[in-house]
Amino acid sequence: MSEQTPPYPQNPPYPQNPQSPQNPQHPQNSAGPPPGWAQQGYPVGAPPVTVPSTPAPAGRGLAVAAVLIGGFPALLGGLWPALSIQLYRSASSIDLVSLANAVFALVNCIIAVVAIVLGAIAARRSVSSRLLGGIAIGLGAATLVGTVLSFLSSAVGSALVSAW
Numbered sequence: 608m609s610e611q612t613p614p615y616p617q618n619p620p621y622p623q624n625p626q627s628p629q630n631p632q633h634p635q636n637s638a639g640p641p642p643g644w645a646q647q648g649y650p651v652g653a654p655p656v657t658v659p660s661t662p663a664p665a666g667r668g669l670a671v672a673a674v675l676i677g678g679f680p681a682l683l684g685g686l687w688p689a690l691s692i693q694l695y696r697s698a699s700s701i702d703l704v705s706l707a708n709a710v711f712a713l714v715n716c717i718i719a720v721v722a723i724v725l726g727a728i729a730a731r732r733s734v735s736s737r738l739l740g741g742i743a744i745g746l747g748a749a750t751l752v753g754t755v756l757s758f759l760s761s762a763v764g765s766a767l768v769s770a771w
Contacts (some may be wrong), residue, residue, distance in 0.1 A: 608687035611633075615708030631722070634704060650712045662771040667729075667733070667735060667736050667739070669725060669728060669729040669732065670725075670726070670729035670730070670736035670739035670740045670743065671678070671723035671739060673722055673726040673728075673729050673739065673740060673744075673747075674722075674726075674742050674746065675740050676707070676721055676722045676725060676743070676747075677719070677723075677726065677744075677745075677746030677747045677750070678746055679718055679722075680715045680718050680719060680746075680750040680754075681746070681750070683711075683714075683715065687711060691704070691707070691708070694707055708761075709758075712754050712757065712758050714749060715750060715754045716750075716754050716755070718747075718750070719746075719747040719748070719750035719751040719754065720747065720751065721745030721747075722743050722744075722746055722750070723744050723747035723748060723751070725743060726739075726740040726741065726742070726743030726744035726746075726747060727740065727744060728740075728757075729743065730744070759768060
């Protein structure tokens with residue numbers, strides 16, 4: 608069942624390039640490169656052109672720090688349910704749990720404000736760090752709004768429960 612494939616046809620030989628070193632009849636090949644030129648095309652004695660490396664913009668590190676600080680409350684928010692479960696198990700009173708929740712909310716608000724301030728400074732420093740500065744401002748503002756709304760909803764809920 609195996610069919611033999613016909614052999615591939617051989618390519619015809621390519622014509623020789625008249626400028627190649629294998630063709631000694633061409634007068635240009637015997638002379639070599641034009642006088643005054645090195646092999647790469649630079650004048651003899653001139654150093655090759657190099658592009659100077661430019662340092663990173665000044666505000667870039669601050670912008671990265673602002674984004675990292677702005678994202679930190681999101682990581683804490685993911686860990687807080689596990690921590691609060693352990694706190695509910697070990698706490699002797701509900702007041703201690705409420706105090707821990709208030710401290711956590713306050714720390715989140717402080718971190719969010721720091722992210723907003725650093726993001727605003729980074730965005731004003733250089734054009735290249737405006738995007739990261741804006742991301743940091745958005746992360747900080749979202750954290751701040753979410754924490755304040757959470758605090759207000761728990762305060763209203765506590766007031767409604769105590770009013771009954």
